[in-house]
Amino acid sequence: MDRDFLEPKPLAxxxxxxxxxxxxWSVDPRELQIFFQAEQVHWTADRSIEHWRVLLSSSRMLTARLVPEGHRGGRLVGATRLWSDHAHEAKLYDVVTAQDLMGLGIASELVKWALRHPWVGDVNRFVLETRDAAQFYPRFGFRPGCEMDSVHMRVRTDDLKARGLR
Ligand SMILES: CC(C)(COP(=O)(O)OP(=O)(O)OC[C@H]1O[C@@H](n2cnc3c(N)ncnc32)[C@H](O)[C@@H]1OP(=O)(O)O)[C@@H](O)C(=O)NCCC(=O)NCCS
Structure with a gap:
């Protein structure tokens, strides 16, 4: 498949x-940690460089960079992490744009790219969790889980440990 067709066109x-x-495969986990800390992304506050390394081994990291003439290596200004089981469900994580470049379409391009990314495979649905940006996602078709026939259930591993299950 033509790679240029898959990537969003550079955004002026x-x-x-x-x-x-x-x-x-190429991003430095330290750069990710610095970016997410600088942008005060609350759900990554406890994430270490080693966490980033592990996450990169099981998911895809799509980035946006402010660059001269569209070349790699410029300032990191946006990111979206993508996970998939390649058969049933894919999930978006860590959708962030640098505060001084918000509102320019960067996250929209990253999300749309994630939704069509061939690495995902033939899944039935995309899911995500959000605290502050629930109104950002309906434009792509996302709806709150309560509209679906099933209940989204979860348990923290700390709770499992307290129950002796881990
Ligand atoms: C949410 C976020 C990723 C959007 O990034 P962005 O690059 O500014 O988004 P875009 O420029 O592609 O889209 C801008 C549109 O999204 C809307 N939008 C941006 N942030 C929003 C939010 N938190 N909630 C609802 N809508 C939001 C804008 O109002 C704008 O709407 P419009 O197109 O109707 O004018 C960015 O605000 C961000 O990084 N927030 C902090 C981290 C976060 O909460 N991420 C989401 C985690 S699930």
Whole structure:
């Protein structure tokens, strides 16, 4: 499949050109940690560089960079992490845009790319969890889980440990 067809086209912004990359195999986990900390992304506050390394081994990291002439290596300004079981369900994680570049379409391009990314495979649905951005996702078709026929259930591993199940 033509790689250029899959990647979003570079985005012209008042700050310069933003280009999009699949950096699963090339991004430095330290750069991810610095970016997510700088953007004060609350759900990654406890994430270590080693956590990032492990996450990169089981999911795909799609990035946006502010770059001269659309080349790799510029400032990281957006990210979306993608997971899939390749048969049933895929999930979006860590959808973030740098605060000074919000509202320019960067996250929309990353999410749309994730939704069509061939690595996902032939799944039945995409899911995600959000605390602060629930109104961002309906434009892509996402609806709250309560509209579905089933109940989304979860348990924290800390609770499992307290029950002696881990
Ligand atoms: C949510 C977020 C990723 C959107 O990034 P972005 O690059 O600014 O998004 P885009 O420019 O593609 O889209 C902007 C649109 O999304 C809307 N939007 C942005 N953030 C939103 C939020 N938190 N809740 C609801 N809508 C939001 C904007 O109002 C704008 O709407 P419009 O197109 O109708 O004008 C960004 O605000 C962010 O990083 N937030 C902090 C981290 C976060 O909460 N991430 C989501 C985790 S699930």
């Amino acid at each position: 912004t008042p700050h310069g050109t933003v280009a999009f990359f699949d950096e699963t």
